[in-house]
Amino acid sequence: MDIEKRLHEAVQSYWDARNKNKEKQIQSGKIDAGTRGEVTGGTQMGALEVLVADILCDAGLKRLDIRTRTALELPGYFRATKKWDLIVVSEEQLVLAMEFKSQAGKSIGNNVNNRSEEAVGSAKDIWTAFREGRFGNSPTPFLGYFFLLEDRAKVKTPVGNKEPYFLVDPEFRGAAKKTKDGTDKFQGISYSKRYELLCRRLVLERLYTSACFIMATNDKHTEINQPADDLSFRRFAATLTGHAVTFLGSKK
Secondary structure, three states: OOHHHHHHHHHHHHHHHHHHHHHHHHHHOOOOOOOHHHHOOOOOOHHHHHHHHHHHHHOOOOHHHEEOOOOOEEEOOOOOEEEOOEEEEEOOEEEEEEEEEEEOOOOHHHOHHHHHHHHHHHHHHHHHHHHOOOOOOOOOOEEEEEEEEEOOHHHHOOOOOOOOOOOOOHHHOOOEEEOOOOOEEEOOOOHHHHHHHHHHHHHHOOOOOEEEEEEEOOOOOOOEEOOOHHHOHHHHHHHHHHHHHHHHHOOO
């Protein structure tokens, strides 16, 4: 499989799906505020889900065990169930659960914290449910997090932090800038750097087994940028394959 080619096709499909959803809203006379009309039609991440499913099948998992449309609910600990975007259940054992998230449009600043809270909360919920035996005799599952960010100037511009009482984590502070009185005033880091840091720390803190962070332009000739080697899709695919092979090997 040509991983990079398939990834490019899947991302282009994502943009196409968003545009079609928006067109349907306009034609029906129901136009959502902002870019909501682009996503309310759903299924925009479908091609990316299919790509991951194909990678898992190539590793030896059965297509029927991979779910991407229905029956995606898994038990939680702080809530009864959580609907994931892609799961693998084989012989009554949970093999894998994945989240596919994206951010595009002008309202990115309103959603960064929400995305972070969702990612951390979902992981904590499922791992605690696993500890409590909600998944029977399942071995430790693979938990994956995929994030696609629209590549535009706004997401690469430093964003300031509000620090009325305490200083933020140095990783979020960015470069220093001298003020008129000679003191240092730290700029924040960009939204793209914040998402990159989120994905990396989700893995470092073992909330997710692996994460992928990519950026892509929204135009006829989509360009994909993978700013961090440790969060590249190729590496992500390799960890998916490795987990599938290990799971299948344990069944022999």
